[in-house]
Amino acid sequence: MALVTALKRLAHVRFGHYSLRTATAASGSYRTVQRSLTIGTQPLRSDNKVTVHFFNRDGEKITVKGPPGDSLLDVVINEDLDFDGFGACEGTLACSTCHLVFDEEVYKKLGPITDEEMDMLDLAYGLTDTSRLGCQICLTKSLEGMEVRVPESVADIRQSKDGSS
Amino acid sequence: MSCHKLLLSELKLWSSGGSSWISRLRCGGRGKAFSSSSQNVHISIVGGGPAGFYTAQNLIKARQDVEVDIYERLPVPFGLVRFGVAPDHPEVKNVINTFTQTAKHSRCNFYGNVNVGKDVSIEELQQAYHAVILSYGAEGNRSMGVPGEDLAGVYSAKDFVGWYNGQPTCQELSPDLSCETAVILGQGNVALDVARILLSPLDVLKKTDITQPALEALAESHVRRVLIVGRRGPMQIACTIKEIREMVNLPGTRPEMIAADYEGVTEALKDVPRPRKRLTELMLKTAMETPGEKEQERRNNASCSWGFRFFRSPVEVLADTNRNRTAGIRLAVNKLEGSGEAARAALTGEVEDVSCGLVISSIGYKSLPIDPSVPFDFRKAIVPNSMGRVQQAAGIYCSGWVKTGPTGVIATTMNNSFDTARSLVEDIDSGVLDISAGKPGSQSISTLLEKRGVKPVTFSDWEKIDNVEMKRGEASGKPREKILTVEEMLRVART
Numbered sequence: 152m153a154l155v156t157a158l159k160r161l162a163h164v165r166f167g168h169y170s171l172r173t174a175t176a177a178s179g180s181y182r183t184v185q186r187s188l189t190i191g192t193q194p195l196r197s198d199n200k201v202t203v204h205f206f207n208r209d210g211e212k213i214t215v216k217g218p219p220g221d222s223l224l225d226v227v228i229n230e231d232l233d234f235d236g237f238g239a240c241e242g243t244l245a246c247s248t249c250h251l252v253f254d255e256e257v258y259k260k261l262g263p264i265t266d267e268e269m270d271m272l273d274l275a276y277g278l279t280d281t282s283r284l285g286c287q288i289c290l291t292k293s294l295e296g297m298e299v300r301v302p303e304s305v306a307d308i309r310q311s312k313d314g315s316s
Numbered sequence: 317m318s319c320h321k322l323l324l325s326e327l328k329l330w331s332s333g334g335s336s337w338i339s340r341l342r343c344g345g346r347g348k349a350f351s352s353s354s355q356n357v358h359i360s361i362v363g364g365g366p367a368g369f370y371t372a373q374n375l376i377k378a379r380q381d382v383e384v385d386i387y388e389r390l391p392v393p394f395g396l397v398r399f400g401v402a403p404d405h406p407e408v409k410n411v412i413n414t415f416t417q418t419a420k421h422s423r424c425n426f427y428g429n430v431n432v433g434k435d436v437s438i439e440e441l442q443q444a445y446h447a448v449i450l451s452y453g454a455e456g457n458r459s460m461g462v463p464g465e466d467l468a469g470v471y472s473a474k475d476f477v478g479w480y481n482g483q484p485t486c487q488e489l490s491p492d493l494s495c496e497t498a499v500i501l502g503q504g505n506v507a508l509d510v511a512r513i514l515l516s517p518l519d520v521l522k523k524t525d526i527t528q529p530a531l532e533a534l535a536e537s538h539v540r541r542v543l544i545v546g547r548r549g550p551m552q553i554a555c556t557i558k559e560i561r562e563m564v565n566l567p568g569t570r571p572e573m574i575a576a577d578y579e580g581v582t583e584a585l586k587d588v589p590r591p592r593k594r595l596t597e598l599m600l601k602t603a604m605e606t607p608g609e610k611e612q613e614r615r616n617n618a619s620c621s622w623g624f625r626f627f628r629s630p631v632e633v634l635a636d637t638n639r640n641r642t643a644g645i646r647l648a649v650n651k652l653e654g655s656g657e658a659a660r661a662a663l664t665g666e667v668e669d670v671s672c673g674l675v676i677s678s679i680g681y682k683s684l685p686i687d688p689s690v691p692f693d694f695r696k697a698i699v700p701n702s703m704g705r706v707q708q709a710a711g712i713y714c715s716g717w718v719k720t721g722p723t724g725v726i727a728t729t730m731n732n733s734f735d736t737a738r739s740l741v742e743d744i745d746s747g748v749l750d751i752s753a754g755k756p757g758s759q760s761i762s763t764l765l766e767k768r769g770v771k772p773v774t775f776s777d778w779e780k781i782d783n784v785e786m787k788r789g790e791a792s793g794k795p796r797e798k799i800l801t802v803e804e805m806l807r808v809a810r811t
Contacts, residue, residue, distance in 0.1 A: 235377075235734060236730045236731070239410070239727065240407050240408060240410045241407075241410040241413065243410060246411075247727055266561065269594065273556070273557055274556060274591070274725055274727065276727070276731065
């Protein structure tokens with residue numbers, strides 16, 4: 152499933168209009184892999200899925216479901232949630248754009264955090280004590296109904312200091 | 317043709333997913349030729365790096381009537397993602413996938429091989445477009461301004477990075493790596509990238525898209541020790557923690573720190589924000605803690621070393637007896653005045669000489685003015701702006717490093733580019749930016765360029781270059797083998 156998601160992500164687009172050529176280019180040699188995996192894993196019963204309530208940057212609540220094992224970044228991509236710039240490095244722990252904020256009780260259930268994730272989180276805008284990267288959080292049944300906030304991207308402090316005198 | 321078949325299979329493949337994919341595919345197939353309209357808001361972006369692409373992405377999404385043309389001096393897109401991001405950081409380069417989607421959008425066009433300021437002026441762009449966005453980055457570098465910096469063996473990090481990353485203008489560099497000790501001045505992420513590339517095992521590098529000449533030169537390199545020098549202390553270091561951790565874990569190397577540099581640091585850590593705290597703790601641990609048995613063994617077996625040297629400023633690059641090559645560097649010993657991020661380095665009057673055959677100055681990139689008609693703040697080396705609106709220049713905006721100065725990671729540039737796009741859209745909505753008159757956009761610029769004998773490289777031309785590079789890379793087990801000259805890029809683009 153993770154690979155399917157990664158492939159979808161390759162061709163994922165955040166615009167209203169989508170160019171067919173993009174899909175062509177993005178598929179390339181992955182096509183065969185795509186097919187077998189798609190057939191193998193697709194019919195997931197919805198009753199297995201975990202419900203997640205996202206709050207976007209405008210505070211709007213968006214409720215979606217995702218299969219256990221998918222990361223929150225996978226869910227955002229698969230459900231086509233429109234969070235600007237989310238997941239720029241495509242889940243490879245090389246940026247902090249899938250930064251999410253959790254309630255404290257949920258945060259405690261999320262499992263251990265690696266140094267590498269902390270390193271990236273340290274570069275996130277609006278870091279909190281209950282921040283995690285969406286690409287590192289996998290859905291489990293115990294997270295059913297959790298609320299997740301997409302932090303507002305605030306302008307870099309450097310900007311007001313240097314850029315707008 | 318085969319293309320259609322492929323698309324049909326795509327549709328089938330995704331149809332079981334039940335997402336909004338299908339509707340997207342249905343509405344998206346329109347060619348670019350149908351989308352252009354004189355009623356559209358025409359916007360030109362100068363510079364095809366991350367700032368340009370992120371600004372374009374946000375504009376296209378914000379308004380359905382916006383059409384964006386990105387002009388890039390080189391035949392190839394993506395700016396510092398291609399020429400700046402270290403070859404052993406391929407994950408960061410994943411942003412290219414999103415940029416590619418932007419470039420292929422029906423309301424976006426890429427024109428490479430067009431040097432704005434030379435082939436076409438800013439004023440000409442202003443006549444053809446409702447707005448011009450400057451996203452051309454920071455192509456210059458700050459010089460140390462010390463005697464001896466023109467000696468053989470002294471390089472700017474910008475050129476050194478450009479050399480191993482295939483920037484066409486840096487290919488003549490052929491740095492001399494025959495010495496044992498290299499000194500890097502500056503402690504930002506670029507400095508750490510250079511240190512890491514100098515000391516990385518060849519087996520790691522040869523699986524990256526580092527250029528072949530650089531790989532061959534590094535294979536012959538005698539550099540075994542890299543000192544990374546900063547004028548202030550550990551609490552002011554400019555790099556991010558990921559880059560330090562990579563150094564700490566770099567195979568075949570051991571850290572060589574000076575314990576005295578960390579005096580008082582533990583106490584000072586109590587009140588600093590988490591990112592600075594964790595970063596400093598990692599340095600403290602590396603410098604002060606007795607390593608475990610396994611780590612000690614690793615360090616003992618290491619043939620190379622690296623270390624930070626704090627509280628030092630360059631005074632002079634010292635020449636060998638023949639007066640033509642770098643033999644060392646004289647550093648002034650500093651003390652800190654004040655504390656925290658705002659602390660200043662003040663001279664103590666003491667100096668210290670370090671023997672080295674290679675000096676790389678990594679004290680910052682610098683934006684350069686593009687055109688006398690555009691305001692430029694020479695002191696800060698940025699285009700003066702308020703939230704991306706260039707001051708005293710209606711219709712001109714800026715994003716990326718030319719807006720903020722050369723700092724921050726990719727997410728910083730993304731956010732500041734989104735901010736500029738939002739400013740521009742606000743100005744359209746409020747009427748500050750007049751879009752009532754129709755503008756010709758790329759049509760008139762294409763005519764001008766043709767008259768001047770300039771042939772732009774389109775995004776599909778770039779894809780030919782891309783394919784050739786990937787194919788060449790495949791042959792040698794690399795993700796790509798970059799083409800190193802503009803001439804060859806153009807030749808491949810036009811086949």
